[in-house]
Amino acid sequence: MKTIRLESGILDENDRIADENERTLRSRGVVTVNLMGSPGAGKTSLLEMTAVKLGGSVRWAVIEGDIEGSLDARRLERLGVPVVQINTSGACHLDAHMVREGLRCLDLDSIELLFVENVGNLVCPAEFRIGESRKVMVLSTTEGEDKPRKYPLMFRESDLMVLSKADLLPHLDLDLDALLSAVSAVSPDLSVMQVSSRSGEGAGQWIGWLRECLG
Amino acid sequence: MHELSIASRILDAIVTGAEAEGALRITRLRVQVGRVSGVSPEALAFAMQVVSPGTRAEGLELDIETVELVLRCRGCSEQSPAESLLFTCPACGGQAVDIVRGRELRLVDMDIDT
Numbered sequence: 001m002k003t004i005r006l007e008s009g010i011l012d013e014n015d016r017i018a019d020e021n022e023r024t025l026r027s028r029g030v031v032t033v034n035l036m037g038s039p040g041a042g043k044t045s046l047l048e049m050t051a052v053k054l055g056g057s058v059r060w061a062v063i064e065g066d067i068e069g070s071l072d073a074r075r076l077e078r079l080g081v082p083v084v085q086i087n088t089s090g091a092c093h094l095d096a097h098m099v100r101e102g103l104r105c106l107d108l109d110s111i112e113l114l115f116v117e118n119v120g121n122l123v124c125p126a127e128f129r130i131g132e133s134r135k136v137m138v139l140s141t142t143e144g145e146d147k148p149r150k151y152p153l154m155f156r157e158s159d160l161m162v163l164s165k166a167d168l169l170p171h172l173d174l175d176l177d178a179l180l181s182a183v184s185a186v187s188p189d190l191s192v193m194q195v196s197s198r199s200g201e202g203a204g205q206w207i208g209w210l211r212e213c214l215g
Numbered sequence: 216m217h218e219l220s221i222a223s224r225i226l227d228a229i230v231t232g233a234e235a236e237g238a239l240r241i242t243r244l245r246v247q248v249g250r251v252s253g254v255s256p257e258a259l260a261f262a263m264q265v266v267s268p269g270t271r272a273e274g275l276e277l278d279i280e281t282v283e284l285v286l287r288c289r290g291c292s293e294q295s296p297a298e299s300l301l302f303t304c305p306a307c308g309g310q311a312v313d314i315v316r317g318r319e320l321r322l323v324d325m326d327i328d329t
Contacts, residue, residue, distance in 0.1 A: 006232065123253055
């Protein structure tokens with residue numbers, strides 16, 4: 001018997017490919033947003049609203065990550081957004097390798113902004129870097145004020161939290177102050193933006209944030 | 216499903232490492248799993264049993280070291296182990312803290328038979 005020292009991170013290979021993706025995207029001048037959140041939080045609706053608000057002013061594309069199917073991709077294609085669908089075949093998150101395959105299907109020289117809509121899940125996507133420039137999480141007002149304390153990692157990893165379905169606030173029991181204080185308890189630096197993709201509330205702030213990222 | 220994909224990565228890494236050493240079997244593997252790595256030690260142990268049959272790692276003993284969460288407070292600069300996962304400084308109650316330890320997902324070493 002012999003003992004071999006391994007001393008390596010289990011996600012080292014993922015991080016290596018994420019670095020490679022990041023270099024590829026940066027060299028083409030593409031800003032990449034990893035969009036994460038629970039199933040049904042409103043990630044695709046946010047992108048649909050973004051398509052309408054941006055119109056043709058920004059050249060962008062979407063990589064859609066789903067366990068199965070291409071329902072979300074079709075929603076965005078209808079709005080004229082170029083979409084690459086990745087099916088994870090059971091995996092609960094996108095990893096850097098899957099995104100690298102997705103990038104090969106895109107003409108990176110023709111876009112300046114890329115959204116990667118991750119698999120709906122508040123846990124695993126937070127752990128896998130994909131080569132993004134920004135991490136944005138979508139939490140909907142219907143999910144409750146306890147989520148930051150239950151799933152702290154995603155809140156800590158994100159650069160921005162979009163509180164979606166803001167138009168529902170008057171109809172819900174959600175304690176907004178409790179939610180915001182839970183957010184700042186687990187992730188003091190996280191900015192929060194209230195948005196309704198349905199009514200357009202907060203859309204200006206969201207588009208402004210995106211334009212700031214684009215520089 | 217998450218631990219299953221992690222287990223597949225581990226298997227690829229250790230089997231490649233064992234082949235390079237000319238090993239016939241991997242008998243033991245030691246890994247570190249942080250409290251806030253998002254990986255459940257029990258689920259990882261189960262997933263390794265699922266992926267390893269038919270490989271050099273079949274039947275290996277998996278030794279999982281859990282790494283507790285250690286925070287450094289930006290306010291009082293104190294570094295201390297956190298008992299809960301609420302990201303509050305145990306010393307002063309400050310909420311602006313950085314994770315010092317607890318996110319580990321590392322392969323430490325393995326025993327092989329050659």
